[in-house]
Amino acid sequence: MVKEVRKIIFDQQDLVEGMLNYTQRTRRVMPSRARITGFDIQKTPDRGISLKFNFDDPEVEKEVILYQDEIGAALIMQCKVKEIPLPRSASKSLEADGDSINLVVAMDWRQQKK
Numbered sequence: 001m002v003k004e005v006r007k008i009i010f011d012q013q014d015l016v017e018g019m020l021n022y023t024q025r026t027r028r029v030m031p032s033r034a035r036i037t038g039f040d041i042q043k044t045p046d047r048g049i050s051l052k053f054n055f056d057d058p059e060v061e062k063e064v065i066l067y068q069d070e071i072g073a074a075l076i077m078q079c080k081v082k083e084i085p086l087p088r089s090a091s092k093s094l095e096a097d098g099d100s101i102n103l104v105v106a107m108d109w110r111q112q113k114k
Helices: 012-025 067-082
Strands: 003-010 038-044 048-055 065-067 092-095 100-108
Touching: 003 012, 003 067, 012 038, 012 048, 012 065, 012 067, 012 100, 048 067, 048 092, 065 067, 067 092, 067 100
Parallel strands: none
Antiparallel strands: 003 100, 038 048, 048 065, 092 100
């Protein structure tokens, strides 16, 4: 069996840009007057990977957390914005890697021949 695996690594800037683009398009509420200063990547057994945003305004109490399915959608959208080709039929998964999140794209070439 021949299988191709690609890993697309999103740095902090592209990750935040992708999440902001996703929240705007899906009408998720982000604090309007606060800037994002960073985020925490967490792995949870029930929800997989999550992102919790940190803001520069101490009066902003609202937490904004995106879960694995939302992060995946946001990264796929970011690939479209950056014109990174993604095969539609490939399986896609996420992996947390320090302060970045990777989109892992795997394609089984045997199944493509059918």
